[in-house]
Amino acid sequence: MKVLVDLSVVPLGVGVSVSAYVAACERVLQEAGLETALHAYGTNIEGEWDEVFAAVKRCHEVVHAMGAPRISTTMRLGTRTDRAQSLADKVKSVEDKLRPEGSAD
Amino acid sequence: MKVLVDLSVVPLGVGVSVSAYVAACERVLQEAGLETALHAYGTNIEGEWDEVFAAVKRCHEVVHAMGAPRISTTMRLGTRTDRAQSLADKVKSVEDKLRPEGSAD
Amino acid sequence: MKVLVDLSVVPLGVGVSVSAYVAACERVLQEAGLETALHAYGTNIEGEWDEVFAAVKRCHEVVHAMGAPRISTTMRLGTRTDRAQSLADKVKSVEDKLRPEGSAD
Amino acid sequence: MKVLVDLSVVPLGVGVSVSAYVAACERVLQEAGLETALHAYGTNIEGEWDEVFAAVKRCHEVVHAMGAPRISTTMRLGTRTDRAQSLADKVKSVEDKLRPEGSAD
Numbered sequence: 001m002k003v004l005v006d007l008s009v010v011p012l013g014v015g016v017s018v019s020a021y022v023a024a025c026e027r028v029l030q031e032a033g034l035e036t037a038l039h040a041y042g043t044n045i046e047g048e049w050d051e052v053f054a055a056v057k058r059c060h061e062v063v064h065a066m067g068a069p070r071i072s073t074t075m076r077l078g079t080r081t082d083r084a085q086s087l088a089d090k091v092k093s094v095e096d097k098l099r100p101e102g103s104a105d
Numbered sequence: 106m107k108v109l110v111d112l113s114v115v116p117l118g119v120g121v122s123v124s125a126y127v128a129a130c131e132r133v134l135q136e137a138g139l140e141t142a143l144h145a146y147g148t149n150i151e152g153e154w155d156e157v158f159a160a161v162k163r164c165h166e167v168v169h170a171m172g173a174p175r176i177s178t179t180m181r182l183g184t185r186t187d188r189a190q191s192l193a194d195k196v197k198s199v200e201d202k203l204r205p206e207g208s209a210d
Numbered sequence: 211m212k213v214l215v216d217l218s219v220v221p222l223g224v225g226v227s228v229s230a231y232v233a234a235c236e237r238v239l240q241e242a243g244l245e246t247a248l249h250a251y252g253t254n255i256e257g258e259w260d261e262v263f264a265a266v267k268r269c270h271e272v273v274h275a276m277g278a279p280r281i282s283t284t285m286r287l288g289t290r291t292d293r294a295q296s297l298a299d300k301v302k303s304v305e306d307k308l309r310p311e312g313s314a315d
Numbered sequence: 316m317k318v319l320v321d322l323s324v325v326p327l328g329v330g331v332s333v334s335a336y337v338a339a340c341e342r343v344l345q346e347a348g349l350e351t352a353l354h355a356y357g358t359n360i361e362g363e364w365d366e367v368f369a370a371v372k373r374c375h376e377v378v379h380a381m382g383a384p385r386i387s388t389t390m391r392l393g394t395r396t397d398r399a400q401s402l403a404d405k406v407k408s409v410e411d412k413l414r415p416e417g418s419a420d
Binding site for chain 3: 316328364365368372375376379384385386387388389390391392393394395396397
């Protein structure tokens with residue numbers, strides 16, 4: 001089962017600067033060979049369910065090992081059986097509808 | 106690694122009434138032997154990481170098998186290495202602080 | 211427009227114990243006269259859109275005033291035009307479907 | 316008070332294709348003059364608290380007016396008093412830490 005995920009990992013107990021922890025989690029996702037896209041409030045991830053969730057678990061392990069005693073993560077996750085849809089497809093289907101009517105494409 | 110999760114499963118493509126699907130997911134969680142607490146906007150779950158996420162995956166499989174072509178789930182998940190904390194502990198630690206100062210208990 | 215919200219306020223930069231901040235936010239919601247239900251991973255809120263969001267803003271102001279330099283909040287929010295639905299209705303509609311078939315009620 | 320938001324609007328009761336509704340919401344945000352960045356699982360928004368939340372409310376009104384009887388939205392929202400931080404700053408602070416050590420920049 002393929003899954004699209006939007007992941008936001010927030011370490012607690014390490015002050016207000018959390019980007020080093022987020023970057024460590026990004027590296028975990030990349031080392032797992034997952035397709036990812038970083039945005040200002042999280043990371044989009046595309047992959048097989050078991051591989052994606054193994055990487056999310058590894059993120060928590062790595063961020064704890066870096067010294068964060070507590071982690072508060074939020075995820076959105078989508079699965080569908082009607083058709084395959086990539087991260088790029090999702091953005092494109094909205095952007096197509098944002099294009100002004102009467103435009104050449 | 107123990108995890109506390111707040112899970113909200115939203116099936117798409119099945120109309121506006123989604124409670125039958127949410128109930129099916131509840132049964133999956135209970136059959137997995139996980140401690141859960143239902144609220145108006147999701148379900149709190151307490152358990153070992155691998156068992157919790159296996160149950161969440163099973164929820165998606167069951168809800169798709171019931172006919173939902175698309176599922177949009179949101180999760181909050183917390184892990185901590187400083188101390189054990191149950192679902193009940195979390196509620197109690199807030200409620201203790203809501204009690205008026207000078208109260209007998 | 212009525213809205214049902216599930217609110218989770220996470221202060222950063224104040225260590226790992228966040229319950230005092232969550233309790234302060236609870237008091238804000240109660241003083242606003244909103245119907246609320248605390249759970250282990252957030253608070254359900256029911257009310258008119260403008261009143262609910264004014265209270266959420268006030269939560270952020272109060273938690274910052276308590277000394278938290280950064281706040282990371284997550285919300286689920288639902289509106290519907292087909293029928294009125296309270297927090298209690300949402301829980302009941304799932305619980306009804308969890309009851310064993312053939313049960314007396 | 317400035318706020319960074321990550322917004323995901325999911326209309327229910329309109330089938331599995333929701334991009335037309337998401338696009339309508341994007342237009343509302345742009346007409347409100349807010350800085351936004353679309354990603355595969357939502358939209359980053361940067362602005363003053365009252366303006367951002369007025370636009371989110373308008374999204375719900377517009378999506379209901381298009382025929383969606385029910386909307387399930389999720390938001391992440393961050394405020395901070397220690398320093399100003401834009402959407403671009405947040406991405407850059409993670410990307411800087413992802414750059415290989417010893418790289419020329």
